[in-house]
Amino acid sequence: MAAKRLGISRDLLIHPGETIADILDERGITQAELAARTGVTPAYISMVISGKKDISAKFAMSLEYALDIPKTFWINLQAHYDAELLEVNEIDTITESERNVYVELADRLNILCGQGKIPCNQGMEENILSLRRYFRISNLSHLNRISANVV
Incomplete structure (x- = not known):
């Protein structure tokens, strides 16, 4: 991919x-x-x-x-x-825990996609990488460590 x-x-x-x-x-x-x-x-x-x-x-x-x-x-x-x-x-850097967090972020992903902040119609791996960039984080499973107003 x-x-x-x-x-x-x-x-x-x-x-x-x-x-x-x-x-x-x-x-x-x-x-x-x-x-x-x-x-x-x-x-x-x-x-x-x-x-x-x-x-x-x-x-x-x-x-x-x-x-x-x-x-x-x-x-x-x-x-x-x-x-x-x-x-x-x-893509090989995506962890299983990130895949689990990704599922939890489905609603947020749809909002960001609708706002044009991340590309739409991507596969799961590309979405995870886009979310990393959007949230400026190297691994989505670390989102709980940063400020809630970022998420």
Whole structure:
């Protein structure tokens, strides 16, 4: 269902390691040479390129020296990937207790939808995410912890 919201699936997200692989191909640099230039093992480079390891700030700095591409580029690329991955997997964060609270909020949901404050005609998961945003809360089951006039 997250693919419906984003228009993409997790399979279409591009890990920063793929960018490293493209640059190595363009420049004719082997993974072993990049490993030597960055001070990591060839296995580590392979894991980053295959998306099994992320680009840390320290590794981003090493890539800056080795490839003459700023560390901020690598850090931002990783951050954008992480954010996209979070959004794609956001529905997976919905808890059973939130689903129970959602049932209790059915009347409030209809009012908010009628007022145009949240989108109408969504599935339960999308409604829960919309309610999180509306109430500015990370989990609907925590609503009882905040002021009653917010709800």
